[in-house]
Amino acid sequence: MSKGQRDRAGKAREIVAKQKAAERRRRVTLWTSVGVVLVLFLAGLVGYTVMSQQDDGKLVTPAAAVDDGTAFAIGTGPVVVDVYEDFMCPACASFEQASGATLQNLAEAGKITLRIHPVAILDRFSNGTEYSTRSAGAAAAAAEAGKFLEFHNVLYDNQPAENSDGLDDAKMIELAKSVGLTSETFGNAVNEGTYKAWATEVTEKFSARDLTGTPTIMVDGTKLTGPGDTVPTTELLTQTIEKAAG
Amino acid sequence: MERTWPWISTAARLALAAVWLVAGALKVGDLGASARAVNAYQLMSYDTAKIIGSAQPFLEIALGLLLLIGLATRLTAGISAVLLVVFIAGIISAWARGLQIDCGCFSSGGELAAGKDTAYGLDILRDLAFLAFAGILLWKPRTRFSVDSVLMGER
Numbered sequence: 309m310s311k312g313q314r315d316r317a318g319k320a321r322e323i324v325a326k327q328k329a330a331e332r333r334r335r336v337t338l339w340t341s342v343g344v345v346l347v348l349f350l351a352g353l354v355g356y357t358v359m360s361q362q363d364d365g366k367l368v369t370p371a372a373a374v375d376d377g378t379a380f381a382i383g384t385g386p387v388v389v390d391v392y393e394d395f396m397c398p399a400c401a402s403f404e405q406a407s408g409a410t411l412q413n414l415a416e417a418g419k420i421t422l423r424i425h426p427v428a429i430l431d432r433f434s435n436g437t438e439y440s441t442r443s444a445g446a447a448a449a450a451a452e453a454g455k456f457l458e459f460h461n462v463l464y465d466n467q468p469a470e471n472s473d474g475l476d477d478a479k480m481i482e483l484a485k486s487v488g489l490t491s492e493t494f495g496n497a498v499n500e501g502t503y504k505a506w507a508t509e510v511t512e513k514f515s516a517r518d519l520t521g522t523p524t525i526m527v528d529g530t531k532l533t534g535p536g537d538t539v540p541t542t543e544l545l546t547q548t549i550e551k552a553a554g
Numbered sequence: 555m556e557r558t559w560p561w562i563s564t565a566a567r568l569a570l571a572a573v574w575l576v577a578g579a580l581k582v583g584d585l586g587a588s589a590r591a592v593n594a595y596q597l598m599s600y601d602t603a604k605i606i607g608s609a610q611p612f613l614e615i616a617l618g619l620l621l622l623i624g625l626a627t628r629l630t631a632g633i634s635a636v637l638l639v640v641f642i643a644g645i646i647s648a649w650a651r652g653l654q655i656d657c658g659c660f661s662s663g664g665e666l667a668a669g670k671d672t673a674y675g676l677d678i679l680r681d682l683a684f685l686a687f688a689g690i691l692l693w694k695p696r697t698r699f700s701v702d703s704v705l706m707g708e709r
Contacts, residue, residue, distance in 0.1 A: 329707070336705045340626035348633070351616035352609035359585045359608030432584045511586070515603075520594040520655070537654045 364505040370448040372456070378510045379423035380447075380456045383415030387552045389545075390423045390526040392514055395443035395463050396430040396470065399539060400523045404464045407542040412457065420549055424460060427514045427522060428507045430470070439474025442498075444507035446480050449497035450489055458487040528552045563627075564697040566687040570634055571621035573684050578614030580660055585611065591658030595644050596651075624700020631691030638685045642678055649674040 369377045379390065389411060393400040415422040426447045428440035443463055450459035462483045468474045475483070481495050497503060525532045525540055527548045534540045540548070581588045589607030593600050617637075620630045645657050649672070657677045697703070 333706055336702070337626070337628075340702065340705065341629050344620055344626040344629050344633075347620065348613055348616050351612040355585065355609040355612035356605055358612075359589070359604065362585070429587065429590060432587055508586075515590055515593050516600045518593070518596065518600065520590065520596075537652070 364508045365501070367505045367509055368502055369506055369509075370452050370503060372451040372454075373448070373506075375423055375425070376513060377506075378513050379425040380451045382412065382422040382424070382457055383418060383420060385415060385418045385420040387420045387549050388423060388526075388528055389414075389420045389549065390425060390524075390529075392425045392427050392519060392522055392524040394427055394430045394440050394522045395447070395467065396433055396440045396474065397522045398467070398470065401464050401467045403523045403525075403539050404461075407540075407545055408461065408464070410542050410546060414546075414549065419553065424456070425510060425514065426460075426507065427511045429511060429514075429522060433470040434468070434472065434474035437473050437476070438504075439468065441504050441507045442477065442501065443475070443480065444510065445501055445503035446477075446484075446498045448503035448506055449494050450484060452497070453489055453491050453494045455484070455487065455489040455494075459484055459489055462487050559694045560696050560698050563691055563694045564699060566690040567621055567624060567627060567631075567697050567700070570631070570684065570687045570691065571618045573687075574614045574618030574621065574634070576618075577660055578611045578618060581611035581658075582615065588658070591656070594653070594655045594658065595648055596653065597644065597647065624697055624702050627691055627697060627700060627702050628695035631688045631695065635685060635688040635692060638681050638688060642681045642685070645674050645677050645681070 370380075372380055374381045375390070391403075391411070393404075411420070411422050414420045426444035428438070428444045430440045431438045434440065447456060447460055447463070450456050463475075463480070466475065466479075466483055477498050481498055484490070484494060484498075519531075523539060525545070527545075532540045532545065532548055534544055581591075585608045588611055589600075589604040592598075592607040592610070593603035595603075598606070617630060617634060620626070621634070641657075641659065648655055648657070654672060656672075657674070659677060659681070691697075695702070696708075
């Protein structure tokens with residue numbers, strides 16, 4: 309073989325090798341892409357399946373619940389005031405401290421129907437003990453014993469800090485006793501988490517109503533906020549209620 | 555520069571992987587909250603938000619793992635870029651509508667507590683930085699220590 313022939317043969321081999329390498333890259337790119345799309349699709353599917361198969365236990369709706377089974381009513385006045393709260397939410401505790409007594413007095417005086425909706429959106433702030441869900445469920449049990457408001461108030465007076473374990477079931481039962489709620493049925497319902505699935509259901513309905521935060525206050529079906537989307541002051545709240553009463 | 559690019563791309567790939575893994579891991583424990591975070595943007599019905607909110611954390615983790623091992627890097631970077639653009643658009647739309655929400659980027663999000671300020675500007679800047687990582691990978695997808703390089707027969 310002359311030198312020229314050797315060069316040509318070498319070049320030919322080089323071209324073939326390059327083509328083979330390009331072919332390999334194409335094949336690898338194609339199949340890894342198919343694999344990636346498949347993996348991502350499956351991952352999304354897993355999430356959806358996990359969510360839709362979450363077992364919240366048997367749904368027991370408390371007989372005392374009103375408004376599609378999401379709230380407990382205090383008073384029967386003409387103006388309806390809806391309050392959506394999470395027992396773990398500090399802004400709700402501030403709202404209760406500022407305006408709770410006023411609303412409860414208005415309800416007792418027959419001016420308003422106060423409907424309190426215990427929702428559980430802050431379960432992630434109680435180190436996995438799901439205090440929001442447990443406390444909302446316990447509140448339902450208290451309502452069945454006719455002591456919703458008393459229990460609601462004592463829970464806010466003893467609100468645990470965010471990112472603590474929350475109040476355990478025994479502590480909630482103990483607090484209930486301090487407000488005259490001593491029934492064994494109540495204690496069992498708290499310990500067994502009878503109304504936890506209900507608390508989840510209320511939270512679902514809260515979201516389905518396109519509400520996103522707590523506390524959410526509504527007067528006759530209209531969301532009431534202070535300037536800059538803040539929680540309304542007691543003054544604004546009473547003014548709005550008076551206006552609604554006509 | 556031809557020798558340093560694979561190293562720069564490798565750093566971008568691992569950083570982007572970390573972003574997705576952390577973002578997904580922080581949300582995967584409470585899918586209900588993740589769904590509410592999507593719902594807080596008020597861009598779709600709650601039923602749709604539930605599907606997206608529950609699938610998203612798993613998708614983010616899967617994307618993070620794929621980037622970590624470096625499989626089909628250009629494609630995963632492209633998907634990352636698309637997701638980031640969608641997130642940025644979502645934040646801008648929440649900002650424009652004056653919603654008071656946490657973006658839910660690295661948490662379960664939702665509406666902000668009273669008195670807390672939104673951080674839309676910072677959220678967007680951060681997402682733009684992540685978008686830059688994805689951009690580097692789209693442009694120069696060859697990285698070290700990747701499954702891609704093994705499959706392609708590179709050293």
